Amino acid sequence: MENEIGDEAVQERPGLARLLAWYAIFGCILFSVMILIADFVVPGHDWIADTISDLGAGEYEYIVDIGIYAFSASLISVALLAAHIHLGNWRWSVGIVGFTVLGLIVFLVGARNEYGDNDSDGVVIHSYLVYALGLLMAILPWSMSEGARCCGAIYARILVGLSALWTVSAPVFFMLPTDVDGLYERYLGVIAMATVITLAMLFLRRQGRG
Template sequence: MGSIVVPDHDWVADTVSDLAASKYEIIQDVALYCYTGSLVACALGAAHYHLDGTRWNIGIACLSLLAICVVIIGARNEYGDQDNEGIVIHIYVVYVLGLVFAALFVLLARGMSKIARRYAAVSYCCAALWIICAPIFFFMPTGYDGAFERGLGVIAVVWTVTFAWMLVSVAQNRAHTTHP
């Protein structure tokens, strides 16, 4: 939405942080907070199922940590754009996001396979794509880094939607089996 509304925004060259640093920052902030809500909802939903012991519990912690990181990015309004006012933390939070997403995708995949193999397959595919592509982002020319970052965002959203769909399907199956 921000790419459409913000004048002169180039979705290929300009990153999401560029959108969030403009006078239209509220659009990006709302999107970040909505995504945070989805991560928290997934963590709460996952906490009701004990699908893979310690790995699953660490995955739930990863979901919670990701939610915290996304809130910090949205609320802090510091995007690594050479600001020197206050503490510059954006890049460090981005590094944490990168590592935690990779861990999340791998940690929860085995538990997801207990529901259906297709969920694990999506999680492992997201992990592979993320592990390969996320580091490349830091070396992308600024003329293309916006599109590449959006590709990473698609990976994160695909995983989140898949995981949420899995949780909903499990809940629906349980509701049908307990209430005929």
């Protein structure tokens, strides 16, 4: 008896693809909404000066954590989509692994609770997670751009542009005075969410819904 899977069984599943793509977009929206809620709820918070890490410290950290976990799941959704619908060569495969790792990094940022509250319980890895996140965000949009061209040149151009914009913008964050770095961090967050939404829209278009 042959143990083989027929072509019909291994084809793309439009329902699954749409579910993951729409969640990827929803997770970005939920992340933005939770940060906005925390901006108003946390006493004495300055959204221009205070970073999301500062916002996530203290009594209302669960509000920020919900958003962080939602965005982490969005990144994992993109990785699952890319694995389910493989559109490229080794660069696309790098993107699959990279978005998986990126999702785990974002999850750890929330789970470790090493924010702006001088927490030193155990080994503090927040800075290392941030550096890894920054490096991956510079590489991954470019890595996915060649495969994205299969669904339209516009997606490839957007991803390359986002990769370049992040590469130029991210290092500046570490040079800024603390009275404006909160606003700048939100700008970087918009770039990250734009990457996720671009890829989600790419897959939706492929399924005839973009």
